[in-house]
Amino acid sequence: MDPASDADLIQQFRDPDLRDRAFRMILEKYQEKLYWHIRRMILVHEDTDDVLQNTFIKIWKGLPGFRETSGLFTWMYRIATNESITFLKARQRERAMIADDPDNSIKDRLKSDPYFDGDELFLKLQVAIDALPPKQKKVFQMKYFEEMTYEDIANHLGTSVGALKASYFHAVKKIQASFELSD
Amino acid sequence: MEKYNWENEGFRKDPFKVPEGYFADFSDRMMERLNQEEPVVLIKNRSLIGPWMAWVSGIAAVMVFGWFGLKNYYLQPLQETRFQERIDLFVDYYGEELHEGQLAGYMEDYNIIIPEQTATEENPIVQMEPELTEEYIYESVGL
Structure with a gap:
C-alpha cells in the first residue's frame, strides 16, 4: 500500500x-x-x-x-x-x-x-558552534551538518539567500577564531 | 584553516546516538501525552444557523452590527494601535531571528486575520479578536 x-x-x-x-x-x-x-x-x-x-x-x-x-x-x-x-x-x-x-x-x-561519542576535536567544534548567536548556529548546522543548499534553507526559514550566506560566513569566521584562540 | 581542518569530512560523521528503540517508542509516548493535553479544537468556517434559530440570528445580527459600529468609531483605532505595538514588540524580541515573512507565514498558517475584514455568508472567515490573536502568536512561537 x-x-x-x-x-x-x-x-x-x-x-x-x-x-x-x-x-x-x-x-x-x-x-x-x-x-x-x-x-x-x-x-x-x-x-x-x-x-x-x-x-x-x-x-x-x-x-x-x-x-x-x-x-x-x-x-x-x-x-x-x-x-x-x-x-x-x-x-x-x-x-x-x-x-x-x-x-x-x-x-x-x-x-x-x-x-x-565524539572525540576531543569534535567537542571543541561543538563548543565553538554553541557560542554562536542562535541564528548563525541554525544556519551553520543546516549548511554544514545537514548539507542543505542555501536555496533550501531560505525556503525553510523564509529568508533570503544573501542573508544566509552572510550568516554562514560570520559563523565560519567565529569558529575559526575560536579554534585559533584555543590553540 | 588547513591546520585545524575542521571542515574535513570526518567532522560530518555523526557522533550523536539515540537510546535503543527510541524512535519505535516515540509515537506511543507522544500519543499518550497528547491525549492528556487539552482536546484539539478544529477551526472551521462558521456553519450556517438552522432556520429554527432565525429569530436568534436576527437579534444577534443587530447586536453584532451595533458592536462593530461602536468598535469602528470608538474602540478599533485603540485596539489596532495596541495590536501593532504588540506585533512590533514581538518582532523586536526576535530581532534578526525572525524574518517578516515568517511572521506573515505564521499568521497565514494559523488563519489569523488582522481585524479589518468582516465575515459574510459568501465569504465566511474565522476572525479572532486582537487580544486572542496576540496570545495565539505568542503561544505558537513559544513566548
Whole structure:
C-alpha cells in the first residue's frame, strides 16, 4: 500500500474519527527527520527529546488551522526550529544567571551524555558552534551538518539567500577564531 | 584553516546516538501525552444557523452590527494601535531571528486575520479578536 500523502494526512486529521490515527502516521513519517534537526542544534539527547515533544504538541495544536500555503514538512520544520531557538535562548539565560563558564558547561553536558561519542576535536567544534548567536548556529548546522543548499534553507526559514550566506560566513569566521584562540 | 581542518569530512560523521528503540517508542509516548493535553479544537468556517434559530440570528445580527459600529468609531483605532505595538514588540524580541515573512507565514498558517475584514455568508472567515490573536502568536512561537 502506498504511504499516505501529506495532503491525505491533513485531510484525515480534520476528521475527528481519524485524527489520532492520522497524527500517529505524521509522527512516524517525520519524527526522525525532526529529531535530528533539533539534536544538531540542542546537542544533548534528553533536551532534544523535550524539544521534540514540545514541537509535536505545537503541531498538534496548530494543524487544525494550517492552511497548506507551505508544505507540511516545511511548516513543521519551522516550528521545530523556533522551539529549538526558544530552548537555546532559555539555556543561555540560565547559564548567565548561574555565572557558569558556558564552554565548560556544554562540554561537560556532552561528555556526560551517554548518547554522544565524539572525540576531543569534535567537542571543541561543538563548543565553538554553541557560542554562536542562535541564528548563525541554525544556519551553520543546516549548511554544514545537514548539507542543505542555501536555496533550501531560505525556503525553510523564509529568508533570503544573501542573508544566509552572510550568516554562514560570520559563523565560519567565529569558529575559526575560536579554534585559533584555543590553540 | 588547513591546520585545524575542521571542515574535513570526518567532522560530518555523526557522533550523536539515540537510546535503543527510541524512535519505535516515540509515537506511543507522544500519543499518550497528547491525549492528556487539552482536546484539539478544529477551526472551521462558521456553519450556517438552522432556520429554527432565525429569530436568534436576527437579534444577534443587530447586536453584532451595533458592536462593530461602536468598535469602528470608538474602540478599533485603540485596539489596532495596541495590536501593532504588540506585533512590533514581538518582532523586536526576535530581532534578526525572525524574518517578516515568517511572521506573515505564521499568521497565514494559523488563519489569523488582522481585524479589518468582516465575515459574510459568501465569504465566511474565522476572525479572532486582537487580544486572542496576540496570545495565539505568542503561544505558537513559544513566548
